Amino acid sequence: MDNRSRTQVAIVGAGPAGLLLAHLLRRSGIESVVLENRSRSYAEARIRAGILEQGSVDVLRAAGLGDRLNREGMRHGGIYLQHGERRTHLDFEAGCGRSVWVYGQTEVVKDLIAAADADGQRIDWEISGDALHDVDTDAPYVTYRDSDGASCRVDAAVIAGTDGFHGISRPAIPEARRSVLEKEYPYAWLGILAETAPATDDLIYSRNKRGFALYSMRSREVSRLYLQVPAGEKVDAWSDDRIWDELARRFAYDGWSLNTGPVIDKSVLPMRSFVSAPMRHGNLVLAGDSAHIVPPTGAKGLNLAISDVVLLARALHAKFTANDDRLIDSYPSDAAARLWRATHFSYWMTTMMHVSDDAFTNELQASQLRYVMGSEIAQASLAENYTGMPY
Structure with missing residues (x-):
């Protein structure tokens, strides 16, 4: 290897899940390295989801990421449902006392990258040939070539796969251990x-x-x-x-x-629903689109990634600061509880609103x-x- 380094958590993927996980870990005093095969400019320009749940907004604000969200985000207290020429307004605050915000995933990523720059977070952009090794042992590591073509190795205690549906993390779990449920x-x-x-x-x-x-x-x-x-x-x-x-x-x-x-x-x-289990194999854990995809009708994709990361950050905090593995052991089931509720809601909204x-x-x-x-x-x-x- 031309370059070899060690960290506590190697995060594969610099989308919103990976960047938010790195941010929350930094605030807990936990070191991480973020690895991404795309360029920074691509990450900052990629157009994706735009609706943030109440809980997602609360998380971003509590993590010190709310300044621009508070200035530029658009708070919405409901939605309109229209059937033919009949239109009804649903008041979220009257129904449950919560709201949602329109603030694009692109803007969340920009905020996270700016925070990473300010904190000196290591992000290796435009890597290639990345591979995960020994994820079922106590010494997992990632190999890749950096943007200059140098061969690199990052050793870690935990690898977090936040590299999306087409990434390398989910396939690193042996096929015999994986189960996939999906609907096209x-x-x-x-x-x-x-x-x-x-x-x-x-x-x-x-x-x-x-x-x-x-x-x-x-x-x-x-x-x-x-x-x-x-x-x-x-x-x-x-x-x-x-x-x-x-x-x-x-x-x-x-x-x-x-x-x-x-x-x-x-x-x-x-339009698809996709859920892969388990979300943990040895010292490899998955979060966000690497483990699940929902149709966008219910505005759950980005929010599920955020909720995964919140649960995972809590679990890693307990592991590294208190040598307590109970939350990392329960992470797959804890994440699955919210995942399947959101998956059902997305399915329900999709089938109700689309014409068959x-x-x-x-x-x-x-x-x-x-x-x-x-x-x-x-x-x-x-x-x-x-x-x-x-x-």
């Missing part, structure tokens, strides 16, 4: 970012006979909108004019109009939406789950 949905989302002020004070979830549509936002100047499209749809099939026309049809509501503007990003997002090709299923889904729109009890349950269950 027969539709996808065509999503756009548009340079236009949002035309709504709260998110709009609309179920139209033509398909589902979601009106969200990333800031006071940028809107984020989605259309239900068939699975496997190609983004090239949708011109900007066609997208705006279809959005106007699906959001049609008397007395309200859609703001349009230049489209600055366009992509098709597959099966006529019987379609009527059941529409009936469920009508019930929620007319029931304060059902709305309170939706609010409790949407704003986030307690850790």
Whole structure:
């Protein structure tokens, strides 16, 4: 090896999960090294989720990461549910006393990188050829080549895999030990970012006979909108004019109009639920998308990553400061409790709001939406789950 070093926790992946874990560990006096195969500029520009649960906001504020969130984040006390031309506002605060915030994952990552810079956190960007070794022993390590091509090795007591669905961490768990449960949905989302002020004070979830549509936002100047499209749809099939026309049809509501503007990003997002277990093998632990994926309808992906990291940081704190392994031993089951609740909620929201090709299923889904729109009890349950269950 050209370079060899040692740390307490080697964190593979510099997404929000990995960066937040490093931040929380630093505040506990625990050393870590973060390894990432993408560039810093890519991490700071990548467009992903934009809704933070109440608990996620509380975590970021308590960790000293709330300054820009408090200034620029947009607090939302509810959502609109629309069925055809009928629209109902769900008041989260009345239903459960909590709110959500619109603050993009990109902005959370920028805040975490800025905090890492200020604290002198080691992050090795643009690595290649990374591999995990001896994860089922007391001496796990990571090998890779750094951005200059030098061969590197990091020895650690624990390796945290926060490198997403396509990363190397989950496959490092022997296949015989892994179990995977997943569901592929027969539709996808065509999503756009548009340079236009949002035309709504709260998110709009609309179920139209033509398909589902979601009106969200990333800031006071940028809107984020989605259309239900068939699975496997190609983004090239949708011109900007066609997208705006279809959005106007699906959001049609008397007395309200859609703001349009230049489209600055366009992509098709597959819809799937994916859960891999266990989330720990020896001294390798997984968090975030490396272990699970949910459809974005319930706004749970980023928030699940944050909740995993909170539980994992507590467990590592107990391990390293008190030689207490009870929380690291229970981490997989502790994380799974919130994971499966969020997975069910995401499935429920997805199936209720999207239009099915099966006529019987379609009527059941529409009936469920009508019930929620007319029931304060059902709305309170939706609010409790949407704003986030307690850790």
